[in-house]
Amino acid sequence: MSRAETGTGQPPVALTIAGSDSGGGAGIQADLHTFAAHRVHGTSVVTAITAQNTRGVTAAESVGVDLVRAQLDAVLGDFSVAAVKTGMLGGDALLALVAQYGEAGRLPSLVVDPVMVTTTGDSLFAGDPAAYLARLGPLATVLTPNLIEARQLLGREITTVDDMREAARALATYGPRAVLVKGGHREEDASGPASFGAPHEDEPASGDRRERGGARGSDGPGGAQNGRVDTGGARSGRVETGGAPRRSVETASAAGDSGSAIDVLWCDGEMRELAAPRVETRNDHGTGCTLASAIAARLALGHPLPQAVAGAKAYVTEALRAAADWRLGLGPGPVHHHHAHLPPAAIAEAARGELHRDPASLGPQASLWGNAGLRRDRRAAAFVFPARVAVAKRPAASTGSAGRSPRAVVFRSAAWFSGSRRRLGPSGPPDSTLAAGSDTAVPLTIRTVRADRSSFTSNHSKETA
Ligand SMILES: Nc1ncnc2c1ncn2[C@@H]1O[C@H](COP(=O)(O)OP(=O)(O)O)[C@@H](O)[C@H]1O
Numbered sequence: 001m002s003r004a005e006t007g008t009g010q011p012p013v014a015l016t017i018a019g020s021d022s023g024g025g026a027g028i029q030a031d032l033h034t035f036a037a038h039r040v041h042g043t044s045v046v047t048a049i050t051a052q053n054t055r056g057v058t059a060a061e062s063v064g065v066d067l068v069r070a071q072l073d074a075v076l077g078d079f080s081v082a083a084v085k086t087g088m089l090g091g092d093a094l095l096a097l098v099a100q101y102g103e104a105g106r107l108p109s110l111v112v113d114p115v116m117v118t119t120t121g122d123s124l125f126a127g128d129p130a131a132y133l134a135r136l137g138p139l140a141t142v143l144t145p146n147l148i149e150a151r152q153l154l155g156r157e158i159t160t161v162d163d164m165r166e167a168a169r170a171l172a173t174y175g176p177r178a179v180l181v182k183g184g185h186r187e188e189d190a191s192g193p194a195s196f197g198a199p200h201e202d203e204p205a206s207g208d209r210r211e212r213g214g215a216r217g218s219d220g221p222g223g224a225q226n227g228r229v230d231t232g233g234a235r236s237g238r239v240e241t242g243g244a245p246r247r248s249v250e251t252a253s254a255a256g257d258s259g260s261a262i263d264v265l266w267c268d269g270e271m272r273e274l275a276a277p278r279v280e281t282r283n284d285h286g287t288g289c290t291l292a293s294a295i296a297a298r299l300a301l302g303h304p305l306p307q308a309v310a311g312a313k314a315y316v317t318e319a320l321r322a323a324a325d326w327r328l329g330l331g332p333g334p335v336h337h338h339h340a341h342l343p344p345a346a347i348a349e350a351a352r353g354e355l356h357r358d359p360a361s362l363g364p365q366a367s368l369w370g371n372a373g374l375r376r377d378r379r380a381a382a383f384v385f386p387a388r389v390a391v392a393k394r395p396a397a398s399t400g401s402a403g404r405s406p407r408a409v410v411f412r413s414a415a416w417f418s419g420s421r422r423r424l425g426p427s428g429p430p431d432s433t434l435a436a437g438s439d440t441a442v443p444l445t446i447r448t449v450r451a452d453r454s455s456f457t458s459n460h461s462k463e464t465a
């Protein structure tokens with residue numbers, strides 16, 4: 001049982017040491033969103049400030065060493081930090097500082113995301129990649145380079161999944177317990193092995209979905225779009241990632257279907273592939289930060305390392321899916337960090353009034369709807385489905401919203417979820433959804449389902465279920 005599940009409601013604490021993304025999709029902002037989505041208390045040490053949006057970075061400045069040290073001391077001197085994630089360190093000075101804290105044993109369960117360049121082509125690390133590996137490699141519980149970063153750290157091309165495995169092995173020799181080489185930048189090639197494009201400096205930034213694979217764009221073959229779902233069979237040495245397909249890239253490519261986002265995990269001497277359906281979306285900004293902080297959150301919650309990594313990948317896949325159609329900003333936007341709290345499908349359906357076509361048929365106290373996963377909780381007179389959201393109808397009079405009847409309420413309560421989870425037993429929420437959290441529930445209220453469908457509003461109400 002993790003600390004978060006002791007029943008006290010007190011969340012574990014995680015720390016992110018990273019840069020600020022003013023656009024809110026990556027960096028510190030993504031990390032804190034992710035911690036919160038996992039019901040982990042997030043603390044932060046800001047290493048740099050970037051002026052950044054969905055189209056790129058226009059300015060960046062490192063925070064001075066003394067101020068970063070002061071932040072580290074403030075957080076580590078007060079909180080019992082259970083896991084740490086590092087992101088943008090900017091250069092050798094902050095790299096050395098963070099390494100000192102790690103060497104002093106002050107950075108437990110350390111997830112090192114060696115941020116070097118954004119996928120819009122902006123460099124975020126001006127230091128020596130070799131020093132990065134030498135200093136932080138031995139301290140890392142898990143090192144999570146993307147393909148560009150693995151290439152920079154090792155100084156070699158990475159073209160196939162075999163190369164990814166080799167890269168993971170090579171990086172592991174620097175001392176981390178695990179290495180996750182992320183394949184988000186892999187460009188699909190229906191005619192041959194999956195490959196990644198070399199950096200292509202001249203390609204203009206696109207306002208729509210980017211071809212990933214280098215410092216902006218890719219000259220990799222095909223340029224095939226993503227979105228195909230790999231439904232291949234089981235393979236040994238792979239970790240289940242919440243409905244993820246089980247097929248290697250080579251197999252997928254041979255079949256002309258490479259619609260998987262495949263990462264390679266070397267952990268405790270074992271090599272595994274983690275595959276998930278590739279989500280077709282332009283909104284993939286901050287996926288690396290989100291993945292690394294989700295791993296840290298899960299480590300803070302007490303998950304064993306391979307499960308923490310697999311669960312984090314499933315979380316990222318869902319976050320990509322849930323935000324696939326968003327248009328936040330003109331370029332590649334952020335993912336939906338809170339997808340598990342507010343399933344967009346349920347809310348969108350509620351907004352369209354499609355869930356309560358016949359409110360009169362609902363029970364006197366509460367009613368339910370949902371998808372196949374919906375279950376009834378008789379005691380609470382509410383309903384639960386594995387995404388841990390209950391939707392109940394209340395008579396207008398009891399909620400003070402006369403004239404707005406019927407009314408739908410989406411409850412969001414960690415304690416309630418925990419209880420629901422217990423009632424649901426082992427078949428309850430899967431690992432890819434959130435772990436148990438605190439009792440600080442703030443129900444989210446949705447007024448909806450008017451005949452004219454014009455009165456949908458949503459607010460964070462203090463009303464309780
Ligand atoms: N379109 C996508 N569909 C599904 N998973 C993706 C997609 N893009 C990235 N990922 C996953 O997101 C995680 C972050 O990978 P990546 O994008 O390579 O990192 P970074 O953001 O550091 O460049 C990985 O698990 C990767 O497989």
Ligand SMILES: Cc1ncc(COP(=O)(O)OP(=O)(O)O)c(N)n1
Pocket residue numbers: 018019020021026027028050052087088115117118119120124284285286287288289290
């Ligand atoms: C401040 C800051 N830190 C890290 C990144 C890189 O984020 P990442 O998750 O790798 O996503 P992309 O930027 O590559 O989409 C960043 N952009 N800003």
